[in-house]
Structures are given as C-alpha cells and as structure tokens.
Amino acid sequence: MAKPSRIYALDLGMQTVSLAEFHKLPNGGLSLNAFRETELITDPSADATRPAQIKEAVKELREALKVPAKESVNFSLPAQSVFSRFVKLPGGSPEDVSSIIAFEAQQNVPFPIDEVVWDYQIMGSQRDGNWDVVLVAMKSDQLTEVADAVTAGGLKPQIIDVAPMAVYNAFRFNYPEATGCSLIIDIGARTTNLVFVEGSRAFSRSIPVGGNSISAAVAKEFHQDITLAERLKVEKGSVSLGGAYAEPSDPTEARVAKVVRNTMTRLHAEIARSISFYRTSQAGSQPVRVLLCGGTVSLPYMVEFFSEKLQTPIEFLNPLRNVTVGNAQVAESLADKAHTFGELVGAALRSFENCPLEINLRPPSVVRDQDLARRKPFLILAAVCLLLTLGAWWLYFSQAAKVTDEVLARVQADVSKLDGVAQEMEKLAAEQKKLEAMVAPALLAAAERSAWAEIFDELGAKLPSRFIWITDMQPVGGRGQGDKPEPPGQPKPGQPKAGAPAISALEIKGLYLDNPPNEKEARIIDEFVDNLKTSPVFALPEDKAKIITQRTTPTGESWAYGYTLVLPLRKAIPVP
Numbered sequence: 001m002a003k004p005s006r007i008y009a010l011d012l013g014m015q016t017v018s019l020a021e022f023h024k025l026p027n028g029g030l031s032l033n034a035f036r037e038t039e040l041i042t043d044p045s046a047d048a049t050r051p052a053q054i055k056e057a058v059k060e061l062r063e064a065l066k067v068p069a070k071e072s073v074n075f076s077l078p079a080q081s082v083f084s085r086f087v088k089l090p091g092g093s094p095e096d097v098s099s100i101i102a103f104e105a106q107q108n109v110p111f112p113i114d115e116v117v118w119d120y121q122i123m124g125s126q127r128d129g130n131w132d133v134v135l136v137a138m139k140s141d142q143l144t145e146v147a148d149a150v151t152a153g154g155l156k157p158q159i160i161d162v163a164p165m166a167v168y169n170a171f172r173f174n175y176p177e178a179t180g181c182s183l184i185i186d187i188g189a190r191t192t193n194l195v196f197v198e199g200s201r202a203f204s205r206s207i208p209v210g211g212n213s214i215s216a217a218v219a220k221e222f223h224q225d226i227t228l229a230e231r232l233k234v235e236k237g238s239v240s241l242g243g244a245y246a247e248p249s250d251p252t253e254a255r256v257a258k259v260v261r262n263t264m265t266r267l268h269a270e271i272a273r274s275i276s277f278y279r280t281s282q283a284g285s286q287p288v289r290v291l292l293c294g295g296t297v298s299l300p301y302m303v304e305f306f307s308e309k310l311q312t313p314i315e316f317l318n319p320l321r322n323v324t325v326g327n328a329q330v331a332e333s334l335a336d337k338a339h340t341f342g343e344l345v346g347a348a349l350r351s352f353e354n355c356p357l358e359i360n361l362r363p364p365s366v367v368r369d370q371d372l373a374r375r376k377p378f379l380i381l382a383a384v385c386l387l388l389t390l391g392a393w394w395l396y397f398s399q400a401a402k403v404t405d406e407v408l409a410r411v412q413a414d415v416s417k418l419d420g421v422a423q424e425m426e427k428l429a430a431e432q433k434k435l436e437a438m439v440a441p442a443l444l445a446a447a448e449r450s451a452w453a454e455i456f457d458e459l460g461a462k463l464p465s466r467f468i469w470i471t472d473m474q475p476v477g478g479r480g481q482g483d484k485p486e487p488p489g490q491p492k493p494g495q496p497k498a499g500a501p502a503i504s505a506l507e508i509k510g511l512y513l514d515n516p517p518n519e520k521e522a523r524i525i526d527e528f529v530d531n532l533k534t535s536p537v538f539a540l541p542e543d544k545a546k547i548i549t550q551r552t553t554p555t556g557e558s559w560a561y562g563y564t565l566v567l568p569l570r571k572a573i574p575v576p
Helices: 044-064 094-108 140-152 163-174 211-222 226-236 251-281 302-310 328-333 342-349 364-462 524-533
Strands: 005-012 016-024 030-039 071-077 083-090 116-127 130-139 155-162 181-187 192-198 201-207 289-293 314-316 323-325 468-479 501-513 548-551 560-574
Touching: 005 044, 005 140, 005 342, 016 044, 016 342, 030 044, 030 328, 030 342, 044 140, 071 140, 071 163, 071 342, 083 094, 083 201, 094 116, 094 130, 116 140, 116 201, 130 140, 130 201, 140 155, 140 364, 155 163, 155 342, 155 364, 163 181, 163 192, 163 201, 163 342, 181 251, 192 251, 201 251, 211 226, 211 251, 226 251, 251 302, 289 302, 302 314, 364 524, 364 560, 468 524, 501 524, 524 548, 524 560
Parallel strands: 005 071, 030 323, 071 155, 181 289, 289 314
Antiparallel strands: 005 016, 016 030, 083 130, 116 130, 181 192, 192 201, 468 501, 501 560, 548 560
C-alpha cells in the first residue's frame, strides 16, 4: 500500500495561528493527524509587531508538532489583509479573459500594479456573454513580510491562499451534495467574511465587524483595557436572546450579553445588505442555508440569534465532514472547535489537483525559491555531468600526457639525428651562396643583353610600318625598387638590388612625315604610343602627355618633323 503524502497547512488569523498536519490518502481522501494553535496579541496597537509574532508562533507550533525545518506549507491570509474584487468580463473564451485581465487589474486594484502581487480565477461558466472573475491582490512588501516570517519560523511557503477562498474550497469538498445558494458566515477576530456559494460560482465580502469589535465594546462598557475585555468576553460572553427570554442571573454576564447582541445586530444589518447586494449585482439567489464558522461563533446562543434574524436554517460549518480524523485524541480535542478548521482544510486541499479555487499569492522571494527548487534536480544533474566530464577529460589528458611523453622521447632521438643533417645542409647552403656570388656578374650581364634584345624586338614590332622612324635612343637612369623589402637571399638573375643603379626608362627620338596620305597616318605618333601600351616590356601611364614629351608641329616647310617619347620599363635594367 502506498504511503500517504504529508501536507502541512497553516492558518494565519489576526488573533489565532493554527498549524495542522494532514495526510493525502491514496483513495483521494484527506486525513487530519495533528494540529496545534496559539494566540497572538489581542491589542490592534501591536500590529506593527505582527511579523515577529508570526515568526515565533510558527516556530512554537512547528516544534510542538515536531515538523522538520524547511518543510513546505500551504497557508491562508486573513481577508482584511487582501484586496478582493469580483468582476464580470466579456469574452468568447477564457483565453479572451486572460488577455484583458491585466488591464482590469490595473483599473480595480487601488495600488500601483507594480507594487502588488495579484492573481485571478474564472468562476463557473459564461453567463449572458460575461465571465465571473475573482481578482485578489496584496501589496508586495506586506506579503513579503508575512512570507519571510513564516520562513524564519522554519517552514517553507508553498501556496499562499486567502481565508474566504480556503473556506469556499473546504465547503465544496465537504458539502458536494448542496444545491441552491449557501451562505457561509465566518466571524473572525477583525472581520466577518461572507462567502456565497451557488453551484460553481462564489462571491465573498468582508465586513469590518468581528470578535475584536465585541471586545472593544465590552472594554468601553466596563472601562477596561482590550486584553481584560477579551478575557471577559471568552469567560462570560453570550448573545442575549432578548424579548421574553430571561436574562442571565449574573449581572456581569447580562451586561456582556447585551453588548454582544448590540454588536451582532450591527453585523446582521451588514449581512442583510450584503445578501441584497449579492442578489441584485451578482444575479444570485436567496440563501437557502447559512453555515457559521470562525472563532467568535463559539459564543453561546449565536445560532439562535442568526436563526431569529435571518429566518433561514442555521448550522455550524463542519470542514471535517469528509475528512478522516487520525486518532481519538485529536477527535476529542476537536469536539468544540471543528467549525474553526475551514481555512486549514481549504489550505490543505490546495495540494490536490483540480481544486475548485486556486488563488496563489506568491511574493517574488517565494517565486525565486520555488523556481530554484524546481531547477535544483537539473542543476545537481548538470553538476554531476560536469564532474563526470571533467573526470573523463582528466583521465584522457593523463593518458594523452603519458603517450605524448613516449612520443616526445622518440622524436627527440630523431631530432638529435636530424641536427647533424641540418649542420651539413647549412654548410652546403653557405657553399651555394659563395657560388651564386661568383656567377652573379655573369648572370647580370646575360640578363642585360637579353633585356636589350627584347626591347629592340618590341620597338620594332610596335613601330608603324610607314611614315615614322626612330633616330635616337637614350637610357634614363634610376634606382632599383628600394621601397619594398628585399626577399631573403640573392636577387633573381637580371634584377637589380634595392637601391642599386638601374635603367628604368628609354628616351626615344625620331621623325615623322608632314603629309601622310590619310588622316589615320597623320596621327602616327599616337598610333605608335597606343601600340606600346599593350607591350609587356613597357609600363606606359594613361596620360599621353607624360609619354610624348615633344612633338614638333608641322608647318609645311619641311618634309619631316621630330618627336620625343619617354617609355618607362616594366623591369629596370641593372647597371653593372
């Protein structure tokens, strides 16, 4: 048989903090195995110390139940700490609601949206083209304080619910057969939460009248401080039945009962207005049953009072109706306080799948912790993989280093042999340089001779066949290409060293006829130059003015006229 999973639920009331241990049974049921509760300071003036009180209360309850530190816990917040609003939103599908809910939150939440943590849920199916949506929000700094206090007390927040929503879930779990409209009146320390349940729909409203309102009225009546008034309410408090009913024989009890009845009468007036509001604005039905819960409803004659006022069947809410109680000792301790377990049972049910209402207000710190916890197995696996990879690489490199050392030893032996060969080659290279230096002048002269032959052949080939002659040719001196670094070793045969004397161009002089037979031959010098531009021997610039340095203008007085060309060579001719 599978071991039931453990669930811890925490109810952070304004005056009472309760912690319970539940087990999620294999058949889908819920079992209560243990619980503890403790009181907070009654005086509202001590609210500034509430986070510190929560921390100590959680620590005390955790130790009393022997709950291990850092166990996950679902807890509910009191309604007065949370802003809630029920709105109707248009849309053809739930996805349409999701696309506009952020805008609606900005419009409805009375704080800057970036300063709150908020959540929403669609309630039931579409009606008249609209969806019923519950929207809840709480200021981030206040929510973080509460979550941090729970964490400091030794528990890890998992799901953060709101008291009315938790009571709604507890009712749906324990009263699945209920039909019509049910009204749950949860009278807490500071507020009374009304939860209307009708099918899959829900509507809640908080009224700022609760047990502390009775204590404050008793303190005023008896001129006592709030702490003594709270004790007097618990010890001698009841709801006066009024009318023909006899008053308690104890005068103090009679006075307290009247004070309680006055406060409850004021509460009833607010409840009646809330029922009217629910029926008109939410298109709800008249409640057919009323269920009381919360610590204050334990006062005697509370059921009779509401039966008289509401004229509706009244009973205590039993959040443990479908919950198995683990042992007789726990069952005995719950005899007179089962109606206070709505928030605890509702919070525990949030660990079930498909809970009817799944509001979750998680501050950024809780979101970060939960994301880290969700990624932790993957991070551990990644770390293990990294260590295994590093180990594999270490093993590989260790083996590779061993093989490398063996190969290096063999290579060094070969290198020693090759060093002798290299020395012999160096000697041969030095001898080769000497021989090259000896034959360099002969190679230079041969290159010069062949260069002039190539120049003369090229001039003869490019010179037009008629009307122009070359009469004189002079070398133009220059230097080798000293602007480029000389490559290692001796220059190639026929090439001057960088900066050495060389012939870089030819100056050609000649004659051309005055009256050539046609127009083309009248431009005989330009034709000669154009031919030379395609020559592999000469490197002529594009500007002809730099090539044709002198051209005598024909006057008709002579049969021929002179011209001068400067022709740069592609390869300079070294001068011995």
